[in-house]
Amino acid sequence: MSPQKKNNSIPLLILIGGGLLLIVAAFMLASQTPAAVPTPDAALVEETYPEIQRVSIEEAKAALDLSSAVIVDVRSAEAYQGNHISGAINIPLEELETRLGELDKDKWIITYCT
Numbered sequence: 001m002s003p004q005k006k007n008n009s010i011p012l013l014i015l016i017g018g019g020l021l022l023i024v025a026a027f028m029l030a031s032q033t034p035a036a037v038p039t040p041d042a043a044l045v046e047e048t049y050p051e052i053q054r055v056s057i058e059e060a061k062a063a064l065d066l067s068s069a070v071i072v073d074v075r076s077a078e079a080y081q082g083n084h085i086s087g088a089i090n091i092p093l094e095e096l097e098t099r100l101g102e103l104d105k106d107k108w109i110i111t112y113c114t
Contacts, residue, residue: 060110069108
């Protein structure tokens, strides 16, 4: 092999090697799982609003099944239409005060927003 041909192959090898490294880096970035979004610490939430009773999913479902509670989704109508707890009614938070008369005062009223 002449010295001229040997010099031309080095840049080609560097170019191919660099391209392969870029492909491997892109694959590694694409295969990473996204970092978990931190959720508020339950103790902090309860400290912030100690007067608000927390209800477990099990308690809410049992009360709904026994018809002793009404579940109120206080998100927007659009969010409610996207997905909601089966049996829940939608009263957006900004309308809640004016629509309280629609709720049965003899039932446990459980609100949620997520």
